[in-house]
Amino acid sequence: MATPVLLVHGWGGSFATTWESTGFTQxxxxxxxxxxxxxxxxxxxxxxxxxxxxxxxxxxxxLDAMPPEPIDAVGFxxxxxxxxxxxxxxxxRFSHLVLAGVGQxxxxxxxxxxxxxxxxxxxxxxxxxxxxxxxxxxxxxxxNDIAALTAIMKRPRAATLTPASVSRASxxxxxxxxxxxxxxxxxxxxxxxxxxxxxxLRNVDHFATPESFGFIDATLQFLGAVPV
Numbered sequence: 001m002a003t004p005v006l007l008v009h010g011w012g013g014s015f016a017t018t019w020e021s022t023g024f025t026q027x028x029x030x031x032x033x034x035x036x037x038x039x040x041x042x043x044x045x046x047x048x049x050x051x052x053x054x055x056x057x058x059x060x061x062x063l064d065a066m067p068p069e070p071i072d073a074v075g076f077x078x079x080x081x082x083x084x085x086x087x088x089x090x091x092x093r094f095s096h097l098v099l100a101g102v103g104q105x106x107x108x109x110x111x112x113x114x115x116x117x118x119x120x121x122x123x124x125x126x127x128x129x130x131x132x133x134x135x136x137x138x139x140x141x142x143x144n145d146i147a148a149l150t151a152i153m154k155r156p157r158a159a160t161l162t163p164a165s166v167s168r169a170s171x172x173x174x175x176x177x178x179x180x181x182x183x184x185x186x187x188x189x190x191x192x193x194x195x196x197x198x199x200x201l202r203n204v205d206h207f208a209t210p211e212s213f214g215f216i217d218a219t220l221q222f223l224g225a226v227p228v
Contacts, residue, residue: 005034005035005072006038006065006066006083007037008040008073008080008083010075010077010210011152012135012141013043013079013210014039015037015038015044018076019037022216024216027220028220038062040058040079040082042145049151052152052155054155056158058155066093072096072225073094073096074219076209077100077101077209080100080102081106083099084106085161088161096171097169097174098173098176098223100175100176101178102186102189103186104186104188104189106183106189107160120132121136121139121149123136138207163188170194172197174197174219175196175198176199176209177200178201178203179200179201179202180204181206202214
Protein backbone atom coordinates (compact mmCIF):
# COMPACT_ATOMS: atom_id res chain seq x y z
CA MET A 1 0.00 0.00 0.00
CA ALA A 2 1.24 3.51 -0.83
CA THR A 3 2.34 5.70 2.07
CA PRO A 4 -0.55 7.84 3.35
CA VAL A 5 -0.20 11.63 3.38
CA LEU A 6 -1.47 13.51 6.44
CA LEU A 7 -2.64 17.08 5.70
CA VAL A 8 -2.87 19.69 8.47
CA HIS A 9 -4.24 23.17 7.77
CA GLY A 10 -3.32 26.48 9.39
CA TRP A 11 -5.05 28.88 11.77
CA GLY A 12 -8.46 29.89 10.44
CA GLY A 13 -8.54 27.11 7.84
CA SER A 14 -9.75 23.52 7.76
CA PHE A 15 -9.12 20.31 5.88
CA ALA A 16 -11.96 21.19 3.51
CA THR A 17 -11.04 24.82 2.82
CA THR A 18 -7.26 24.44 2.70
CA TRP A 19 -6.77 21.10 0.98
CA GLU A 20 -9.98 19.88 -0.64
CA SER A 21 -11.14 23.15 -2.17
CA THR A 22 -7.77 23.71 -3.89
CA GLY A 23 -7.83 20.27 -5.49
CA PHE A 24 -4.70 19.19 -3.63
CA THR A 25 -6.37 16.10 -2.19
CA GLN A 26 -7.46 15.05 -5.67
CA UNK A 27 -3.91 15.39 -6.98
CA UNK A 28 -2.69 13.08 -4.24
CA UNK A 29 -5.48 10.62 -5.04
CA UNK A 30 -4.51 10.74 -8.72
CA UNK A 31 -0.99 9.78 -7.65
CA UNK A 32 -2.36 6.79 -5.73
CA UNK A 33 -1.68 8.27 -2.31
CA UNK A 34 -4.21 7.77 0.52
CA UNK A 35 -5.02 11.04 2.30
CA UNK A 36 -5.54 11.52 6.03
CA UNK A 37 -7.33 14.76 6.83
CA UNK A 38 -7.59 16.32 10.25
CA UNK A 39 -9.16 19.51 11.58
CA UNK A 40 -7.22 21.12 14.39
CA UNK A 41 -9.12 21.86 17.59
CA UNK A 42 -11.15 25.04 17.10
CA UNK A 43 -11.44 24.59 13.33
CA UNK A 44 -13.67 22.96 10.74
CA UNK A 45 -15.56 19.97 12.13
CA UNK A 46 -13.57 19.85 15.39
CA UNK A 47 -14.93 21.08 18.73
CA UNK A 48 -14.49 24.83 19.22
CA UNK A 49 -13.97 25.66 22.89
CA UNK A 50 -13.61 29.34 23.79
CA UNK A 51 -11.10 28.90 26.63
CA UNK A 52 -7.42 29.50 25.73
CA UNK A 53 -6.34 26.70 28.07
CA UNK A 54 -8.15 24.15 25.89
CA UNK A 55 -5.58 24.77 23.15
CA UNK A 56 -2.45 24.16 25.20
CA UNK A 57 -1.76 20.95 23.24
CA UNK A 58 -2.78 21.00 19.59
CA UNK A 59 -0.96 17.77 18.79
CA UNK A 60 -3.56 15.45 20.35
CA UNK A 61 -6.07 15.42 17.46
CA UNK A 62 -3.25 15.03 14.94
CA LEU A 63 -1.72 12.09 16.81
CA ASP A 64 -5.14 10.47 17.10
CA ALA A 65 -5.51 10.59 13.31
CA MET A 66 -2.09 9.05 12.62
CA PRO A 67 -1.52 5.33 12.07
CA PRO A 68 1.28 3.62 14.01
CA GLU A 69 3.52 3.22 10.96
CA PRO A 70 5.52 6.16 9.53
CA ILE A 71 3.65 8.42 7.12
CA ASP A 72 4.27 11.49 5.01
CA ALA A 73 2.78 14.76 6.27
CA VAL A 74 2.16 18.27 4.99
CA GLY A 75 1.39 21.16 7.31
CA PHE A 76 0.66 24.81 6.66
CA UNK A 77 1.33 27.57 9.22
CA UNK A 78 -0.13 26.45 12.57
CA UNK A 79 -0.43 22.95 11.12
CA UNK A 80 3.25 22.99 10.19
CA UNK A 81 4.22 24.07 13.71
CA UNK A 82 2.07 21.29 15.16
CA UNK A 83 3.65 18.68 12.91
CA UNK A 84 7.13 19.98 13.70
CA UNK A 85 6.44 19.65 17.42
CA UNK A 86 5.46 16.01 16.91
CA UNK A 87 8.49 15.38 14.69
CA UNK A 88 10.81 16.75 17.39
CA UNK A 89 9.26 14.52 20.06
CA UNK A 90 8.49 11.42 17.96
CA UNK A 91 10.65 11.56 14.84
CA UNK A 92 9.90 7.93 13.97
CA ARG A 93 6.30 8.85 13.07
CA PHE A 94 7.21 10.47 9.74
CA SER A 95 8.81 9.37 6.47
CA HIS A 96 8.75 12.81 4.81
CA LEU A 97 7.59 16.17 6.13
CA VAL A 98 6.59 19.39 4.36
CA LEU A 99 6.46 22.54 6.49
CA ALA A 100 4.79 25.41 4.63
CA GLY A 101 4.37 29.01 5.71
CA VAL A 102 6.82 28.84 8.62
CA GLY A 103 10.35 30.14 8.95
CA GLN A 104 12.26 32.42 11.28
CA UNK A 105 9.24 32.77 13.57
CA UNK A 106 9.74 29.18 14.74
CA UNK A 107 12.82 30.34 16.64
CA UNK A 108 11.81 33.98 17.21
CA UNK A 109 8.07 34.18 18.00
CA UNK A 110 6.54 37.58 17.23
CA UNK A 111 4.68 38.28 20.48
CA UNK A 112 3.95 41.87 19.47
CA UNK A 113 2.44 40.67 16.21
CA UNK A 114 0.28 38.16 18.08
CA UNK A 115 -1.06 40.94 20.31
CA UNK A 116 -1.89 42.99 17.22
CA UNK A 117 -3.78 40.05 15.73
CA UNK A 118 -5.73 39.53 18.96
CA UNK A 119 -6.66 43.24 18.90
CA UNK A 120 -7.91 42.82 15.36
CA UNK A 121 -10.00 39.80 16.32
CA UNK A 122 -11.47 41.66 19.29
CA UNK A 123 -12.15 44.80 17.26
CA UNK A 124 -9.76 47.06 19.16
CA UNK A 125 -6.94 47.39 16.61
CA UNK A 126 -6.25 50.73 14.90
CA UNK A 127 -7.97 51.03 11.55
CA UNK A 128 -4.64 51.33 9.75
CA UNK A 129 -3.18 48.08 11.18
CA UNK A 130 -3.22 45.94 8.06
CA UNK A 131 -1.92 42.81 9.82
CA UNK A 132 -4.72 42.92 12.37
CA UNK A 133 -7.33 43.66 9.72
CA UNK A 134 -6.13 40.86 7.45
CA UNK A 135 -6.31 38.24 10.21
CA UNK A 136 -9.71 39.51 11.37
CA UNK A 137 -11.10 39.20 7.85
CA UNK A 138 -9.62 35.70 7.50
CA UNK A 139 -11.20 34.66 10.81
CA UNK A 140 -14.63 35.77 9.60
CA UNK A 141 -14.74 33.29 6.74
CA UNK A 142 -17.89 31.13 6.65
CA UNK A 143 -17.80 28.28 9.15
CA ASN A 144 -15.25 29.90 11.45
CA ASP A 145 -15.82 30.63 15.13
CA ILE A 146 -14.00 33.88 15.84
CA ALA A 147 -14.13 33.38 19.62
CA ALA A 148 -12.44 30.00 19.25
CA LEU A 149 -9.82 31.43 16.89
CA THR A 150 -9.14 34.24 19.36
CA ALA A 151 -8.72 31.69 22.16
CA ILE A 152 -6.15 29.85 20.03
CA MET A 153 -4.15 33.04 19.72
CA LYS A 154 -4.28 33.44 23.50
CA ARG A 155 -3.38 29.80 24.25
CA PRO A 156 -0.60 28.92 26.70
CA ARG A 157 2.61 28.71 24.71
CA ALA A 158 4.84 25.70 24.70
CA ALA A 159 8.57 26.22 25.05
CA THR A 160 10.03 27.95 22.01
CA LEU A 161 11.68 25.54 19.61
CA THR A 162 15.43 25.92 19.17
CA PRO A 163 17.84 24.69 16.49
CA ALA A 164 18.90 21.98 18.98
CA SER A 165 15.35 20.72 19.52
CA VAL A 166 14.52 20.91 15.81
CA SER A 167 17.60 18.80 15.07
CA ARG A 168 15.69 15.82 16.51
CA ALA A 169 13.27 15.93 13.56
CA SER A 170 15.38 13.55 11.50
CA UNK A 171 13.19 12.64 8.52
CA UNK A 172 13.66 14.33 5.12
CA UNK A 173 11.91 17.67 5.51
CA UNK A 174 11.37 20.58 3.16
CA UNK A 175 10.44 24.10 4.25
CA UNK A 176 8.28 25.92 1.69
CA UNK A 177 7.80 29.64 2.23
CA UNK A 178 6.91 32.66 0.14
CA UNK A 179 9.29 35.60 -0.01
CA UNK A 180 6.36 37.86 1.01
CA UNK A 181 5.41 35.71 4.00
CA UNK A 182 5.62 37.38 7.40
CA UNK A 183 7.45 34.22 8.56
CA UNK A 184 10.25 34.82 6.05
CA UNK A 185 13.07 33.80 5.80
CA UNK A 186 13.18 30.00 6.08
CA UNK A 187 16.94 29.46 5.89
CA UNK A 188 17.57 28.99 9.61
CA UNK A 189 14.76 26.48 10.03
CA UNK A 190 15.77 24.44 6.98
CA UNK A 191 19.39 24.54 8.09
CA UNK A 192 18.57 23.26 11.58
CA UNK A 193 16.80 20.18 10.22
CA UNK A 194 19.19 17.24 9.77
CA UNK A 195 17.71 16.39 6.36
CA UNK A 196 16.23 19.78 5.60
CA UNK A 197 15.81 21.66 2.33
CA UNK A 198 14.25 24.99 1.40
CA UNK A 199 11.87 26.03 -1.38
CA UNK A 200 11.25 29.77 -1.82
CA LEU A 201 8.02 30.83 -3.53
CA ARG A 202 8.55 34.07 -5.42
CA ASN A 203 5.98 36.84 -4.88
CA VAL A 204 3.80 34.63 -2.64
CA ASP A 205 2.45 35.84 0.71
CA HIS A 206 1.45 33.72 3.69
CA PHE A 207 -2.22 33.03 3.04
CA ALA A 208 -1.70 32.38 -0.69
CA THR A 209 0.82 29.59 -0.04
CA PRO A 210 -1.41 26.45 -0.04
CA GLU A 211 -2.99 27.27 -3.38
CA SER A 212 0.16 28.48 -5.15
CA PHE A 213 1.39 26.32 -8.02
CA GLY A 214 4.93 26.53 -6.67
CA PHE A 215 3.91 25.01 -3.36
CA ILE A 216 1.81 22.29 -4.98
CA ASP A 217 4.52 21.32 -7.47
CA ALA A 218 7.33 21.34 -4.87
CA THR A 219 5.28 19.28 -2.40
CA LEU A 220 4.19 16.63 -4.90
CA GLN A 221 7.75 16.29 -6.20
CA PHE A 222 9.20 16.02 -2.70
CA LEU A 223 6.70 13.34 -1.72
CA GLY A 224 7.13 11.46 -4.99
CA ALA A 225 3.41 11.92 -5.55
CA VAL A 226 3.25 13.24 -9.08
CA PRO A 227 -0.16 12.35 -10.57
CA VAL A 228 -0.13 9.81 -13.39
